[in-house]
Amino acid sequence: MLNPQPVPSYLIQSEAVRTRFERLKARETILEVRHLGKRFATPQGECTVLNDISFKTHRREFVCVIGPSGCGKSTLIRILAGLEWPTSGQVLLDGEPVDGPGADRGMVFQGYTLFPWLTVKKNVMFGLKMNGLSRGQAEREALQWLDLVGLSKFADVYPHQLSGGMKQRVAIARALANRPRILLMDEPFGALDAQTRAKMQAYLLDIWRNIDITIVFITHDLDEAILLADRILVLKANPGEVEELIEVPVPRPREASQITSFEFRATKARLEALIHPPTGGDDGDAVRPQIVRMTDVTDDVE
Amino acid sequence: MSMTADRRTDWFAVRRELSVRHKWMLGIGSFVLPIILWCLASYVPFVWHPQMLITNPGSVDYFQVGMRVDKGTFQDELADARAKHAALPMGVPANPVYLPAPHEVLHACYTAFATPPASRDGAWLHQSIWHSIQVIFWGFVISSAIGVPLGIVGGTFSAVARLQEPFLEFFRYLPAPAFGALMVAILGIYDAPKIAIIVIGTFFQQVLIVANTTRKLDYALFEAAMTLGTNKLRLLTHVAIPGILPDLYRDQRILLGWAWTYLIVAELIGTTSGITWYITQQARYEHFDNVYAAIMMIGVIGLGTDIVLAFVGRKLFPWDRALKA
Numbered sequence: 001m002l003n004p005q006p007v008p009s010y011l012i013q014s015e016a017v018r019t020r021f022e023r024l025k026a027r028e029t030i031l032e033v034r035h036l037g038k039r040f041a042t043p044q045g046e047c048t049v050l051n052d053i054s055f056k057t058h059r060r061e062f063v064c065v066i067g068p069s070g071c072g073k074s075t076l077i078r079i080l081a082g083l084e085w086p087t088s089g090q091v092l093l094d095g096e097p098v099d100g101p102g103a104d105r106g107m108v109f110q111g112y113t114l115f116p117w118l119t120v121k122k123n124v125m126f127g128l129k130m131n132g133l134s135r136g137q138a139e140r141e142a143l144q145w146l147d148l149v150g151l152s153k154f155a156d157v158y159p160h161q162l163s164g165g166m167k168q169r170v171a172i173a174r175a176l177a178n179r180p181r182i183l184l185m186d187e188p189f190g191a192l193d194a195q196t197r198a199k200m201q202a203y204l205l206d207i208w209r210n211i212d213i214t215i216v217f218i219t220h221d222l223d224e225a226i227l228l229a230d231r232i233l234v235l236k237a238n239p240g241e242v243e244e245l246i247e248v249p250v251p252r253p254r255e256a257s258q259i260t261s262f263e264f265r266a267t268k269a270r271l272e273a274l275i276h277p278p279t280g281g282d283d284g285d286a287v288r289p290q291i292v293r294m295t296d297v298t299d300d301v302e
Numbered sequence: 303m304s305m306t307a308d309r310r311t312d313w314f315a316v317r318r319e320l321s322v323r324h325k326w327m328l329g330i331g332s333f334v335l336p337i338i339l340w341c342l343a344s345y346v347p348f349v350w351h352p353q354m355l356i357t358n359p360g361s362v363d364y365f366q367v368g369m370r371v372d373k374g375t376f377q378d379e380l381a382d383a384r385a386k387h388a389a390l391p392m393g394v395p396a397n398p399v400y401l402p403a404p405h406e407v408l409h410a411c412y413t414a415f416a417t418p419p420a421s422r423d424g425a426w427l428h429q430s431i432w433h434s435i436q437v438i439f440w441g442f443v444i445s446s447a448i449g450v451p452l453g454i455v456g457g458t459f460s461a462v463a464r465l466q467e468p469f470l471e472f473f474r475y476l477p478a479p480a481f482g483a484l485m486v487a488i489l490g491i492y493d494a495p496k497i498a499i500i501v502i503g504t505f506f507q508q509v510l511i512v513a514n515t516t517r518k519l520d521y522a523l524f525e526a527a528m529t530l531g532t533n534k535l536r537l538l539t540h541v542a543i544p545g546i547l548p549d550l551y552r553d554q555r556i557l558l559g560w561a562w563t564y565l566i567v568a569e570l571i572g573t574t575s576g577i578t579w580y581i582t583q584q585a586r587y588e589h590f591d592n593v594y595a596a597i598m599m600i601g602v603i604g605l606g607t608d609i610v611l612a613f614v615g616r617k618l619f620p621w622d623r624a625l626k627a
Contacts, residue, residue: 083525103531113526116621117544127530130540158621178530 009266013249021247024058024230030214031057031080031182036089038075038240048239049075053089055233055245057182057216062208064229065218068275072240073218077184080216081107093181103131106175107184110191112167114159120170121146121155127178145173149203165196169203176207182214189224198256201227205254222271226264227254234274243274337404344403347395355396361388370396402591407598410591414580427580431599434565434576437493441500441568442561446554449508456509457516458542467513470506478503478564482571491572499568504561511553519545548622551615555608562604 013021038050049072057063065073078084080091082101091098093105106127114123121142128138146152149169159167168188175183189197201224208215219225225232226248234243249263258264312318320328343350354376359365362379371379376393383390397403402410414427425433456463478499485495485502519542527541569578577596584592 081529083528101525101528101531103529105529107526107529109522109526111522113520113522115523115526115541115545117547117619126527126540130527130530130532130536160621174530184529 008270010246010249010263010270012263012266013247014251017249017251020252021230024061027059027061029056030059030061030094031216032092032095033080034090034092036076036079036086036091038072038079038084039087050079050086051239051241053235053240053242055242057214060208060212060214062215062217062228062230063233064225064231065216065233065235066220066222066225066271066275067235067240067243068237069220071235071237073220073235074186076235076240077107077186077216077218080182081105081184103127103178104181105184106178106180106182107186108168108171108175108188110187112159112164112171112191114167114170114174116159119156119158120151120162123159123170124174124177127174131178141177142173145177146170148207149173163196164192165200168192168200172204172207176211176213180213182216185215185217187218187220190219197224204228209253222268222275223259225271226250226267227256227258232267232271234271236274246270340404343401344397351395351397353396353398354393356391356393358389358392360391361386362391365391370399399588400590402594406591407594410589410595411599414592414595425575425579427577427596430575430577430580431603434569434578434600435603437496437568437576438500438561438565440493441497441564442504442558444497445501445504445508445561446557449505450512450550450554453509453512454516454542454546455538457513457519457546458538463513467510470509474506474510479567479571486572493575495571496568496575499571500561500564503564503568504557507560508553508557511557512550515549515553516542516546518549548615548619551611551619555611555615558611559604559608562600565600 033053033055036050036053037048039046039048041047053076055063065076067073075084079086080098082098082105098105114120115126118126121139124142124145125135125138128141129135133141143152143155146155149172151166151169151173154162154166159170162170171188172183189200192200204215205228207213217225217228227250229248232246232248234246235241236243246267248267250258250261250267251263311324352373353370354373356365356367356369356371356376359367361383365371365379371393373395376391379391418426452466456466481502482495482499485498489495489498523541523545524537527537532540565576566578566581569576570582574582577600581593581596584590584596
């Protein structure tokens, strides 16, 4: 019997990809978000930032959260980190409800929040010392992590002497040194230039490949999301709701050259349709303003 | 970002960074200009000089050598003496006794230290200055010992701030010298009430300023520490305090200058002592050159301390690029 409706192109998965996803789903659930909602009162009435968000993340999965601006991505990740509280719903980490920030959920922020009064090594040691390790042990572990991110030469340097990419690597090392169950990243590469961002993406995939860590990554860059993620959680704005949870069909290991592959383009088309739907007759941009020609008629640039 | 200068130096280019030479030129000029004005007023006879210094009393019976009279009075007596064909009084234009010439003040700076105290159990000038420094030191230390911790805790935990700040804001407006008599009644007449006045004058500003500085610390640093598993107490000791240290140091320097300004008023409470005693003594005998010398010494000690502390501060906090002077 013929299938009356064709499978959308972004859902076609090759054999390798399908087995990989089966393996992923066989792992235990690390993070479960149940009917999460966040409302707060504004002078204009009540504003619903997040509405009925539910999803599950498995161990060692790489999830990207993507959506238009103002859809509550940052609020979601801050609730997962415990820095904000939801008005309804629950977040369960390994089955236990989340109650405030803690070392089991590491976080990397967009604005490199390294402690400026500590050297790079002491920054990485911070979490370890807070959780009871002795100074010598903390120092040894910190140096190992710095070696992993390739910054062991900069151990005794202050953060203000580092470039943006290096600062983020230190931030990642600092968060990972604590051995969290899950690493939350709030647009960590947003402030970096394109080349550094590409390098950092490769670094991050390398770290994720070799360490037992689950990553929830927020971004607004579609290419970045498809390059990095196993699954992409697409949110929509006003109020923030789950639009779709897409399994990325692009095979691993991922590299920049896959940007022209069929799966990549299909996924990207789907994401663009979800996030930037073509607006018909919107009153805002209905009539594109025509600029009056102010240069000489013969002086053309195109 | 520094603007490159034109061939002709543009002194009024907005926010321009000065070259080292210009910085030194203008910095020295800042002191030299008032001194030049002072010299003009002291040494050029037709600038001000509203009085006449009598060098020869002539026939006027109430004139004495070294006395100062108004020019008007002198002219009257001169005209009188001329009319009577008596010996004419003579004098040179002079400034009033309360504006000595720069060289007189300079001389006084030296002689003040070399002159033994007027009364047998009085103090030498350097002893007076040392006494004043000690009073300031203890006042500031006691104020900081209570004020800085309260400020840091208030800046970190909003409930604490809301509990203490309304009262402190009110108390800030009560003038410290008004507590003089009260402090004498409680603490006696020697050094204790002076130290108390300095504490009262400094403490309330200190708590509010330190709390404000603590509040300016980037909240993201606290969030980062929380996601690394830091408990509330450690947020205070391992994030708030190290984070604000450069700004706290700068605040303390400014507050030390503030405490200095309470010195004179504090030393008048109870028995006058220290450099204030010296100043009031000399003013009573109209030795204003000594008064100027003493006031300038206070200024030099205060400014000198500030410069040394600024230098030390630059070395102590290598990570703080904003710490300039």
